[in-house]
Amino acid sequence: MKELGRISTLSINRFTANGAYLQLSNGNEVLLPKSYLQGDEQEGDEKTVFIYTDSEDRPVAITQKPIALVDEFALMRAKTITSFGAFMDWGLPKDLFVPKSEMGKPIQAEEKYLVMVCVDYKTNRLIGVSKYQDFILSDTENFSEGQEVEILVFEKTELGFKVLIDGNYEGLIYENEIFEPLQVGDKKRAYIKKKREDGKLDVQLNPIGRQKYEEGAEKILETLKVQKFLPLHDKSSPEEIKKTLGMSKKHFKQSIGQLYKSKRILLHKDGIELID
Structure with missing residues (x-):
């Protein structure tokens, strides 16, 4: 039965006291229980359903969708x-x-x-x-450094967090490169940092290269628009900068350098000020 584990649109063959029987591609029928019917359906109507097996291993159709289909x-x-x-x-x-x-x-x-x-x-x-x-793909030829991808954080390790990339590839975000709250179950946008020989990928949450600094500068600007002044400077500790802005000290210094050159901020000994 090719519909098993998938979302299918099937037509109603007939009704019984238990519900409606839907037509499968192999000529058989599958029951859509009465609790999943609206009450105004007719024979020949189409229903979009998920098919799996019930507690007695009988095929059954339901209108609910699981968080993953077969092969996902x-x-x-x-x-x-x-x-x-x-x-x-x-x-x-x-x-x-x-x-x-x-x-x-x-x-x-x-x-x-x-x-x-x-x-x-x-x-x-x-x-x-x-x-x-057993199901992770190892051919990462189509990925390139800096490429934006979607990730699912699925396991914490000593090195950092394992992530699933674009639903098929394994990646790793190193602990010392995380500057924002991150936990198992998070779905985020990330960027390819390195392709490894074992088919796995190193990723990071911030964009690669100059775009990274532009995004960091924008974050500082948005914070300054609210606070007008930030008590952060060259002598601030990495921990203080990470706590306030969620970025590394190097990232912070490069970002404020861009803002200063574009005359968006003033640099003081005790912090940075927004130029209105």
Whole structure:
């Protein structure tokens, strides 16, 4: 059944006391339970549904959408742990089961893990796989330094944060290059810093090169428009600058240099002032 795990638009074949039966591409039918009907549907009407298997492993259609379809990644919270696997919250009434054999590492209740939705062809049902490395793409030829990408932060490590890039690639943001609050589950815009030989990517949250300084200068300007004066200067500690502006001291100095050259600020011994 090619519709399993996907969003499909199917026509209503017939009605029963339990709901409406929809026509599948293979000629079979799937039940859309009565609770998902509005009450004014007719035979031949089309319904956009997600198809998975119920608690008895029977195909069923619902109008809800999970946080990930088949062959897609999502960060999922572990709800129940058993001796044979874990049940993950993926936004549907029935939790997604991750068999113990498909765990990348032991799963702990209430923690979040990167999970791929797959079809178990032995049972013809949807399962989760947390061995995410099996599905990560390693051909990074189409990426270039400075390229803007979308990331999902999925794991904290000693080096920093692991991120999923554009839904298919693994990347890393180093701890010493993070100048704003960041946590597992965040979805952000980021920039390719380096392509590594192992197929992974180093990324950073700030744009690469001159654009970075222009964005930093704009942030300082927006802050000065509110406060008029910032008690930050060349002698300020990196910690103080990071706490106030969320940027490194080097980034700060380069940004205020741009603002000073463009005559947007005055530099004082004890801080910087906005020129109206």
